[in-house]
Amino acid sequence: MNYITCEKRKNAPKINVLICEKKCQEAKTCKGYLNYLQIHSVSAVINEVPPEGETIPSADQALEKSSPLSVGK
Numbered sequence: 001m002n003y004i005t006c007e008k009r010k011n012a013p014k015i016n017v018l019i020c021e022k023k024c025q026e027a028k029t030c031k032g033y034l035n036y037l038q039i040h041s042v043s044a045v046i047n048e049v050p051p052e053g054e055t056i057p058s059a060d061q062a063l064e065k066s067s068p069l070s071v072g073k
């Protein structure tokens with residue numbers, strides 16, 4: 001469950017995002033809710049599925065392509 005801090009509430013500042021989204025009249029202008037949306041829209045782009053026909057390389061394939069680490073002096 002994801003929670004945000006509600007500046008409107010005094011005794012219960014943490015509120016579930018879904019409740020805030022559905023019930024709060026001020027959700028569209030709420031700083032906490034808008035920050036939450038911005039953070040999760042960025043993570044959605046990062047976790048985006050590649051276009052059809054392209055594949056994400058496995059960890060082994062990524063290691064093969066990377067340069068070896070220099071160890072020691």
